Amino acid sequence: MTPIPFAVIVGSGAGGAITAHELAASGRDVVVVEEGDDLDAGAFDQHGPKMMGAMYRRRGMTPIVGRVPIGYVEGCCVGGSSEINSGFWHRVPREVLLSWKGRYELDGASPQELEPHYEWAEAALGVGLSKRPWPGSTAALARGIAAMGWSYQEVPRAPLTRPDPRDPAQGDASGPTAGVRSTVLARARAAGARLISNCRVTHLLRRGARVDGVLARFSRADGVVELVRILGEHVFVCCGPTETPALLRRSGVKLHIGDTLRVHPMLKVAARFPEPVGGRVSPVPLIQIKEFWPEISLGGAFFSTGHLAMLLSDNWLANRDLMRHADCMASYYVAVKGTGAGMVRPSRVDPDGANLRYDLSDIDILHLSRGLARLSEVLLAAGAIEVLPCVQGLPAIRSEVEAVRWLDERLVPASLSLGTVHAFSSCPIGEREDRCAANSFGKVRGFENLYINDASMLPDSPGVNPQGAVMALARRNVVRFLEENP
Ligand SMILES: Cc1cc2nc3c(=O)[nH]c(=O)nc-3n(C[C@H](O)[C@H](O)[C@H](O)COP(=O)(O)OP(=O)(O)OC[C@H]3O[C@@H](n4cnc5c(N)ncnc54)[C@H](O)[C@@H]3O)c2cc1C
Known part of the structure; x- marks a missing residue:
């Protein structure tokens, strides 16, 4: 019998890629399940509708309804939204972190505690200032x-x-900026992480307070669609700010899930x-x-x-x-x-x-x-x-x-x-049980082996481009997880 992987990671974007990297680099057997296609950077060259069809969720046309409708865009491909974004990088301002501490009792997220995780992600992506004369x-x-x-x-x-x-x-x-596919995820794969692309997870396989794995729809290259079960000792949901709460709720996980979507x-x-x-x-x-x-x-x-x-x-x-x-x-x-x-x-x-x-x-x-x-x-x-x-x-x-x-x-x-293009906070993390979906390090309330690790976890709007916050918090969470699961 094939051994059950240590972790199943659903979604390969900013949060999922860093989760895969940290686990694989520590020698764990990891499977990343991604709904979108595994396209190289050249796919971005196509521009226009063809590229949007291949790399964007719903071809880039996702409405957020409300008092004023808002057109929302996110990625749906290996590397997620990082493959189609502008690559602007911010660290979360200290004042915002203080407010997350005050209002959500978010532990372990001071500027000093996040510093090594920003540094790691910035080096991995090669974040820096433009050298050219300004356009x-x-x-x-x-x-x-x-x-x-x-x-x-x-x-x-x-x-x-x-x-x-x-x-x-x-x-x-x-052209595109460096997303996580060719950087962080490539390193995760080199360290042994397995990637299954064109595979949409439809439900979590729940058993009481545990999750045994996921149920997914795998689209084969010949067009045949197979229903597959992918088991794992731990499950990390990293589907992004809209799909993470949708998958959790579809699977019956609802406490403070999807109730607090925030956008810029x-x-x-x-x-x-x-x-x-x-x-x-x-x-x-x-x-x-x-x-x-x-x-x-x-x-x-x-x-x-x-x-x-x-x-x-x-x-x-x-x-x-x-x-x-x-x-x-x-x-x-x-x-x-x-x-x-x-x-x-x-x-x-x-x-x-x-x-x-x-x-x-x-x-x-x-x-x-x-x-x-x-x-x-x-x-x-x-x-x-x-x-x-x-x-x-x-x-x-x-x-x-x-x-x-x-x-x-x-x-x-x-x-x-x-x-x-900035959405978050649909499953806030923190110690406040009356408003947080998961603890300060992404462990979903009421579950032993279920985690969230993407933009959905930001307690509230960061007020700056969010990918830096997602990657630093996600890496911090996995480092803590590995300390608790040696
Ligand atoms: C056009 C655009 C420009 C942006 N510009 C910037 C910028 O300049 N700077 C910045 O900081 N931020 C920017 N952002 C936002 C930033 O990209 C996101 O905040 C960040 O990528 C979110 O990371 P994530 O891991 O939460 O989600 P994502 O990176 O979106 O990854 C989620 C992944 O999960 C997959 N998935 C979803 N559901 C399932 C399922 N059921 N089964 C399997 N896989 C699934 C998706 O296909 C996707 O690949 C931009 C976003 C966009 C769309």
Whole structure:
């Protein structure tokens, strides 16, 4: 009889990959089960709908319903969302960690305790600052910030993975950044971790307070779909912020699961400058403005011709002629530290579906309005001719007067076209039994061998790009797990 693996890890994204690495590197027999395909970095080259079909959940179209609908995007491939993200890297600010300690009694997560785990993940991904002269859209934002007398930071990033023929030392800014597939997961596999891709876990196999493994649907290369049971002494659920709670609830695990989804709601604008800003060559401006943090962050969003069409689509008839000026345009965003409430529930009609809900609070609307004012001010100060927000019926903002209006007035919620790529907190960790799904180190309440280890565990919104928090906490959890299970 084949021995039962020490651990089954469901999901191979930021949390799952690091879990696999730590366990495999300590000599444990590990199986990683991933719903998506195992695609190399070249898959990202396809761009457009084909790439989105291959690497994104529901082709990149997952709605979060609520007072204002929010378009949500996450990855569904080996490496998860890290394979399609911008690679911006933040450590969780001390103030946020203190609030997690105060409100969730989260143990073992001070900046000092997380430090070695950040250092490990940053080295594994090669996180650092850009070496190139800043692209035009970044330089423009920096110019505006200087004119406003504000401060900013270039955000460290995972490096770009594809060589750029124009500048081979730097990588191609239109390509993907280093995700966990080619870095952390590759090291886990080299250490013996086995990966089963194209295999969606549908249920946990529960037996009282234990989980014996998982039930999954494996799609073979010849198109045949097999139902398989994969057993493990320990089960780590790392399916991300929406699928982890959906899988747990589908399996009857419900205490504080999926009741507290949090997101960073994001409002984008297109800015038109008098001269080309290289947005299509270097699509992501590299600096963020934290002047108004923690409530409001301003920064640069991914830009392509297709994205420009989407940005202009809220007021298409008025703005469609601007497509001709794509070379002089770039995309920027206002992101707010959401204070609304959300939840995740498995769909009753679609066995693989999850219903996501997030209700924007009045404070979120206030911060989005003020953020739009600030972002418009800084872009106009940078020399933008006009700022075109994704707000239906709102004309282009062309003067400071039109911009600062939104410091005092509220945008009409129903007119907002919002999106987000940052979701978390659907299964918060901490010692507060009245609000936490798992203990401070991810062990699910009421179970002996079931763990969560992904973005769902963040107690609340981090207010910064979340992948650093996910990876540091996940590694810390496995180190603790190995101490307790020598
Ligand atoms: C477009 C985009 C840009 C982003 N930009 C940044 C950024 O610049 N910086 C930053 O810090 N963060 C960024 N993020 C967010 C960051 O990528 C996520 O917070 C992080 O990857 C979450 O890690 P995770 O392990 O929780 O989930 P994921 O990385 O999403 O991994 C979950 C994995 O589980 C798999 N899975 C789900 N359900 C099942 C199942 N039932 N069976 C088997 N497998 C399953 C999924 O296919 C997926 O591979 C971005 C995200 C996106 C989508």
